[in-house]
Structure formats: C-alpha cells, structure tokens
Amino acid sequence: MPHLLQLDSSARTRSFSRALTARFARTWVEGGNTHTYRDLAANPVPPIGEGWTQICDTLLREGITQPADYPSAVRTPAQQEAWSVVEPLLAELLAADAVVIGCPMYNYSVPGALKTWLDQVTFPRMSLAGRSFFVMGARGGSYLPGTPRAPFDYHERYLRDFFAGHFAVEDVTFVHAELTNTLVDPVIAHLEAEHRASATAAEERAVQMARR
Numbered sequence: 446m447p448h449l450l451q452l453d454s455s456a457r458t459r460s461f462s463r464a465l466t467a468r469f470a471r472t473w474v475e476g477g478n479t480h481t482y483r484d485l486a487a488n489p490v491p492p493i494g495e496g497w498t499q500i501c502d503t504l505l506r507e508g509i510t511q512p513a514d515y516p517s518a519v520r521t522p523a524q525q526e527a528w529s530v531v532e533p534l535l536a537e538l539l540a541a542d543a544v545v546i547g548c549p550m551y552n553y554s555v556p557g558a559l560k561t562w563l564d565q566v567t568f569p570r571m572s573l574a575g576r577s578f579f580v581m582g583a584r585g586g587s588y589l590p591g592t593p594r595a596p597f598d599y600h601e602r603y604l605r606d607f608f609a610g611h612f613a614v615e616d617v618t619f620v621h622a623e624l625t626n627t628l629v630d631p632v633i634a635h636l637e638a639e640h641r642a643s644a645t646a647a648e649e650r651a652v653q654m655a656r657r
C-alpha cells in the first residue's frame with residue numbers, strides 16, 4: 446500500500462499551498478493508501494549544528510552511503526544529540542513512497558522552514574530514486590514561462606535541481622497556484638481572474654496527481 450509523507454511549510458494557516466497538499470492527501474487516502482503528516486511551520490525542525498556536520502564528514506571520509514549504515518558514523522555525545530533530531534525525520538522520509546510538499550514562494554525561493562528540513566535529512570550520495578515527489582506551490586505573482594518574472598523563479602528551479610542532484614529523483618511534479626497576491630494587493634487586483642483560474646487548475650491537478 447503506497448505510503449505518503451505530507452509536509453507543509455507555509456507560515457499561514459489559511460494558505461493556498463496547505464489547501465493543495467490537504468486536497469492531495471485526502472484523495473490519496475480515499476484511494477485506500479496511508480499517510481503521515483508533518484507541519485514544518487507549526488513544529489519547525491532546528492537548524493543543523495556542528496554535531497550534524499561531523500556525522501556528514503564521517504560519512505564522506507568513510508564512504509558510507511546507505512542510510513542503514515549512518516548510525517555507525519555517530520560517535521560523540523554532540524553527534525548523538527544531532528542524530529536524535531535527524532533519525533525520526535529520516536525514518537519518516539525513507540518510509541514514504543511519495544512525498545507531497547506544500548511550498549509557498551518566499552523571496553523568490555522556498556521557506557526557511559522547508560530549507561531547514563532539507564538540510565537535516567540530506568546526506569552525501571543518498572538516493573531516494575523510485576519515490577515520487579509532488580510540490581504544491583503558491584506564489585504572489587506569476588512565474589510562468591514567458592512572464593517578466595520567470596527568470597526570478599528560484600522556487601521551482603531550486604527544488605527541481607535539488608531533488609535531481611541530491612536525492613537522485615527525477616519524478617517530481619510541480620503544481621502552482623499563481624498570483625495569490627491579487628487578493629490583497631490593489632496594484633495587481635485586475636489580475637484576480639487569472640489567479641482564480643490558476644488556483645482552480647492547481648486543485649484539479651492535485652487531485653489527478655494523487656490518483657495517478
């Protein structure tokens with residue numbers, strides 16, 4: 446039975462990316478599958494510290510690449526403390542067949558809450574190939590190909606490169622609700638219809654993806 450890990454990272458409780466991951470997860474579970482939820486904004490993971498970097502250096506130095514062997518690189522009390530944070534996060538990730546991530550665009554990139562989680566769970570040459578990743582994004586503006594802001598999209602582009610480069614995962618699907626700021630910013634309020642069309646299409650795609 447395929448297992449889903451659902452992550453949210455929006456600082457808002459009423460948020461477009463949260464609504465999309467919730468829709469995705471609901472559809473996934475309705476299909477008879479299982480799921481685990483982690484809210485990275487409400488319950489942030491701490492930033493990595495020196496103990497974490499020491500574990501990472503040992504993995505590199507000793508050529509340890511299999512997650513099952515990572516505990517052999519945990520040797521000092523500081524490293525044990527770091528590992529006690531990583532272990533449950535990593536176990537949750539490795540147990541998932543699919544991961545759906547709610548990810549707003551913050552300052553052209555991803556929220557710090559998500560980046561901190563990525564820093565914690567990513568180790569040298571680890572492979573998550575075979576897993577599917579779904580990113581449910583929301584952006585205040587539009588970053589579609591051909592729009593003036595498209596070159597500033599370090600949001601989708603960062604995650605796409607990250608998953609390929611660090612997780613060896615190419616099976617990544619992005620779904621974005623665009624122009625969400627049309628609801629709060631009078632300067633772009635005239636684009637509200639485009640936002641609504643984008644949000645509706647994103648929700649439909651989230652459901653399709655969860656049924657895939």
Ligand SMILES: Cc1cc2nc3c(=O)[nH]c(=O)nc-3n(C[C@H](O)[C@H](O)[C@H](O)COP(=O)(O)O)c2cc1C
Pocket residue numbers: 455456457459460461462463548549550551552553554583584585586587625626
């Ligand atoms: C800290 C912060 C930074 C933001 N930076 C950008 C940005 O660089 N570009 C953009 O289009 N929208 C930006 N926005 C708007 C959000 O992308 C937008 O509100 C989106 O809907 C947030 O996702 P959510 O609805 O899931 O919370 C920013 C919002 C916040 C709170």
